[in-house]
Amino acid sequence: MTSDSTAASGRHSQPNVVTRHPGQMAATDDARRHDYEDPEEEEAAELDDPGDPESLGSRMLRPRTLVSFAIAILIIYFVFQRLNINPRTVWGYLRNADPLLFGAAVTVFFSSFVLRTIRWKMMLSRVGFDQRHGYAIPGIPGMFQIFILSWFANCVVPARLGDAYRSFLLKERAKTSFTVGLGTILAERLIDLVVMVGMVLVTGVIVFGTSVPSQAERAFLVGAVVVAVGIAGAVALWFLRDQVVRLLPERFTHHFLHLHGAIFDILKRPYPYAGIGILIWLSDGLRLFLIARSLGTHLRFDEAIVVSLLSALVTIVPITPAGLGVVEGFMIWLLPRVGVLPDPAAAIAFLDRFATYWILILVGLPLYFINLRRDFAVQERTRQPQPQPQ
Numbered sequence: 001m002t003s004d005s006t007a008a009s010g011r012h013s014q015p016n017v018v019t020r021h022p023g024q025m026a027a028t029d030d031a032r033r034h035d036y037e038d039p040e041e042e043e044a045a046e047l048d049d050p051g052d053p054e055s056l057g058s059r060m061l062r063p064r065t066l067v068s069f070a071i072a073i074l075i076i077y078f079v080f081q082r083l084n085i086n087p088r089t090v091w092g093y094l095r096n097a098d099p100l101l102f103g104a105a106v107t108v109f110f111s112s113f114v115l116r117t118i119r120w121k122m123m124l125s126r127v128g129f130d131q132r133h134g135y136a137i138p139g140i141p142g143m144f145q146i147f148i149l150s151w152f153a154n155c156v157v158p159a160r161l162g163d164a165y166r167s168f169l170l171k172e173r174a175k176t177s178f179t180v181g182l183g184t185i186l187a188e189r190l191i192d193l194v195v196m197v198g199m200v201l202v203t204g205v206i207v208f209g210t211s212v213p214s215q216a217e218r219a220f221l222v223g224a225v226v227v228a229v230g231i232a233g234a235v236a237l238w239f240l241r242d243q244v245v246r247l248l249p250e251r252f253t254h255h256f257l258h259l260h261g262a263i264f265d266i267l268k269r270p271y272p273y274a275g276i277g278i279l280i281w282l283s284d285g286l287r288l289f290l291i292a293r294s295l296g297t298h299l300r301f302d303e304a305i306v307v308s309l310l311s312a313l314v315t316i317v318p319i320t321p322a323g324l325g326v327v328e329g330f331m332i333w334l335l336p337r338v339g340v341l342p343d344p345a346a347a348i349a350f351l352d353r354f355a356t357y358w359i360l361i362l363v364g365l366p367l368y369f370i371n372l373r374r375d376f377a378v379q380e381r382t383r384q385p386q387p388q389p390q
Contacts, residue, residue: 065321068158072325079329083342093295093347101294105287106355112283113151117143119276123184124176127265135174146170149371152364155322155357163189169371179255183262190230191270193316195277196309197223203306213337216310219330223313238264284308291352295344303338310334328353 080087117140129135138146146169154162167181200220204212212220237244241260248256266273285305292299299307314330315323328349335345 062157065157068320069324072320075320075325075329079332080346083332083336083346085332085342085346089343090346090350093297093344094351096296097347097351098294098296101290102351102355105290105294105352106359108283108287108290109355112280112287113144113147114140115276115280115283116147119273119280120147120184120188122272123188123266124170124181126269127180127184127262129170129174129176129180135176137170137174137176142173145367146173148360148364149367151322151360152368155324155361155364158318158321160318177258179258180262183259184266186259187263187266187270188273190227190234190267191273192277192280193223193227193230195274196281196312197227199278199281200306200309200313203302203309206302207300207306207338213334215330216306216334216337219310219313222316226316234263234267281305281309281312284312287355288348288352291355292340292348295347295351297340297344297348299335299338299340299348307331307334307338322357324353324357 079085121137121140121143124130124137130137137143146166149169150162150166152162153165154160163185164182167178167185170176170181171178197220200223204216204220208216237260241257244256245253282305285301285308288308289299289301289304292304311323311327311331311334314326320326331349331352332342332346335348336342340348
């Protein structure tokens with residue numbers, strides 16, 4: 001039997017989880033990928049999958065979600081009152097926005113999902129989730145849809161549920177391990193944070209010099225602390241793996257080992273993913289630059305990069321869905337520090353969030369219901385009794 005057929009049949013045999021000491025490498029890629037072979041891991045653990053579409057729908061109407069939206073409204077109201085922003089003037093800017101430049105900004109935003117899709121497919125291939133190993137991973141259009149749905153989830157519920165939802169959607173479409181998929185996403189998040197903090201440091205020095213605004217400095221420090229904690233946690237996870245395995249109940253062992261293996265398979269070779277991450281964050285700056293130009297407001301490209309990155313950093317702690325209210329308030333406060341007046345700053349913040357939040361909801365909501373209907377149809381087909389052979 002060939003190695004490929006052995007790998008395929010291994011997914012229908014007993015779990016094959018290999019215990020290695022920290023620092024010990026698998027002899028080959030195929031040997032490492034066999035570590036993920038556990039056909040019953042999702043059922044055996046009997047966990048409530050947080051990425052389930054029904055679970056996501058119920059979370060939209062929970063009190064915590066509704067309270068987070070109320071907090072977002074209060075933050076925006078407070079910022080308007082504190083900075084004496086004139087809503088009529090802001091509306092005048094928005095009404096006269098250049099539709100072509102705004103359309104270009106929206107195009108840049110959605111194009112960044114193509115970069116994210118390509119990067120995640122590279123990560124999945126790294127952990128053995130590709131056609132060569134028997135997994136029907138969706139192409140670029142299918143993965144693009146998964147990203148839109150996961151970001152839609154982040155827009156309507158707090159606590160970044162969209163990351164779990166992304167791994168769940170991949171599991172449903174390609175029969176992959178939920179925990180391995182989640183491990184690649186956690187590694188992706190850590191790489192993005194490191195890249196983001198590095199770019200903020202470089203562009204912040206260019207834009208602000210030694211006179212960094214206090215709130216911008218705090219946002220940077222929060223990001224730096226989270227990166228430090230993430231790196232320290234990754235180091236501890238690497239060296240304490242065997243100790244953690246011994247402490248865990250047996251039914252959680254496979255989940256932890258799969259999560260651990262996926263995270264470090266990615267982090268061992270982070271440079272290609274970090275390079276794509278730089279392009280993604282540059283596209284965020286380009287989007288904000290085009291938004292400002294569409295409103296007739298002068299904002300240099302380096303200023304747009306640092307404002308967009310710092311605004312992304314304030315969403316690390318998910319107080320509201322996708323930082324709703326928090327990002328707008330921070331951006332309205334920060335833009336005057338680079339020479340933009342408060343009223344056009346508010347217009348930039350609202351138009352940018354319309355492009356990255358409300359349009360995403362408009363696109364994601366019908367996709368979510370289509371996906372929900374598809375999943376229900378699949379469940380109904382699997383429940384129907386199969387005809388018995390004569």
